[in-house]
Amino acid sequence: MSRENPFTRREYMQAATATAGLAAITGCLGGGGGGGESSWRSQELAAVPAEEYDALYEPSDEDETGETINHLTWTGYDASNVQDPFREQFDCDTQLDLFTSNPQAFNRLQSGEWEQFHQATFDMAWLPDLAEAELIRPLDYEEWEPYTFDKYIDMFTKDEGYAYAFLNEDDYSFDLDGTMYGVPQRFGWASFVVNKDAVNQADYSSYDAAWMEDYEVGVYDLMFWAIQIIMLREGIDPYKEHTDEEVEQVRQATFDLFDNAKTLLPDFASMNQAMKSGEIDIGFISGSWINGTLRRGGDLQFEAHVPEEGGVIWVETTCMMKGDQPTASDNYLAYMQQGETAKNLMWPTSGGTNAVPHQTAIDELNDEQREVLRIDEIPDIVDNSVFYTGVPDLEKFEPIWREAKSRI
Structure with missing residues (x-):
């Protein structure tokens, strides 16, 4: 495929x-x-040049x-x-x-x-x-x-x-x-997080790394974003009605992911801790919000990586x-x-x-x-990703996620 x-x-x-x-x-x-x-006197707003914006933003009595x-x-x-x-x-x-x-x-x-x-x-x-x-x-x-x-x-x-x-x-x-x-x-992206010190670069160039037995994988129990990323891996447009064949394709990929995973994580704080402790090498899914607790603390080896299949941009x-x-x-x-x-x-x-x-x-x-x-990486990340506009038949995938969780 x-x-x-x-x-x-x-x-x-x-x-x-x-x-x-x-x-x-x-x-x-x-x-x-x-x-x-x-108090902004809306009739005046359109006449304000952009360069005068900060000067205009001064409260009066x-x-x-x-x-x-x-x-x-x-x-x-x-x-x-x-x-x-x-x-x-x-x-x-x-x-x-x-x-x-x-x-x-x-x-x-x-x-x-x-x-x-x-x-x-x-x-x-x-x-x-x-x-x-x-x-x-x-x-x-x-x-x-x-x-x-x-x-x-x-x-x-x-x-x-x-x-x-x-x-x-x-x-x-x-x-x-x-x-x-x-x-x-504010904006960012959903993808997966990798420990670049533990995962081979050639492997994390694709989401396939999360399906590999070579690495310890933790799955974040967040079906909403994870299903979209699984669809991108499978070459399926997330933002349309899906055929029975596509639903089955996502089902099998989801089951395979959970069969390979080491642990199910209830929130991204738990996932971050598992990454930090070395319990897992890959967190699926994650996103740019990983920066707040790991990268900002100096652990730049943890990256919400957007591989060749692309990520999902939220705004x-x-x-x-x-x-x-x-x-x-x-x-x-x-x-x-x-x-x-x-x-x-x-x-x-x-x-x-x-x-x-x-x-x-x-x-x-x-x-x-x-x-x-x-x-400096954001322009390339955005160009290689899709903007999230809503999964119209998300309810089709909720039972798949529930069943997959029982496989860990």
Whole structure:
């Protein structure tokens, strides 16, 4: 079987933007940003040159609202060096509710918890679902471009074809010409982690290394990402409906992986510990979030490697919830896009380290930070990977994973 990954980033982009999305919604609230009379005076945003962004971001007396902004998001965003400057400058509190599962967080919002939040940060594949459920509001691209897309590295700009913040409002598929519904904030990749001191380089050039008897393999009990990586190894597009033959192919590959594995690991902290102690040589799956606890500690031999079959790129994207917004909500979203904030989010005082696609922040990283985050490798990793846009028939693979776990 050929292991060549046929789904390059640019080829998949064309397919994703052409794929029909979810049913159209009616009545989604909002216009530009936070709603109401924002202290950013939205009519002025579009006229601000990108180079004047940091100068504009200076709170005035009218910005000190004493409000609280509630943000549903991931670990790292709550770090003191990320949140405290905003709280102090705007006399505005922020409350962050952290989650670890997109589906669980979506279900919380859909069940009525959306009323508790002003902003939410999901992987970008959930934007169509959030819009279809009328949970989020559109953003005005012309207003936000100076604060967001004008600051991004090239691969995240509209000119380079980054469509995953924009939705066609007829069918809510990703569409470069569509309406902006989110702001990309942090990104990384899912693949597998290898101890480069223990695994032969020629072997870890393919995911096949995790199926080899030569190495001690630990499987992280995270079916959602693992199934996608197994599909890439098998040369199967993860983001379409799958035939019975493809499901069976994934079943056999999954069983073979578990038959070869030494241990099943309940979380990535356990996997990191198993890597650190030498109990395992390969962790399947892992991703760039491995950097936060191993590489940042100086153990650069542990690498979330993207082999020839490619990895899966996820992009955390912040959305404005429907409903009433504090007057400082636009300020908070703009603050999270500021260069210094983006840098701190890449190197937080708590939580893992992941890349942020802001050029000014990346330019300010020192050599150690660039090496830990693997900044110089990211263009090649992205070009050799696919952007996660949702597995439409994930339920077909859940029984396979449960059965496979019993084989260890």
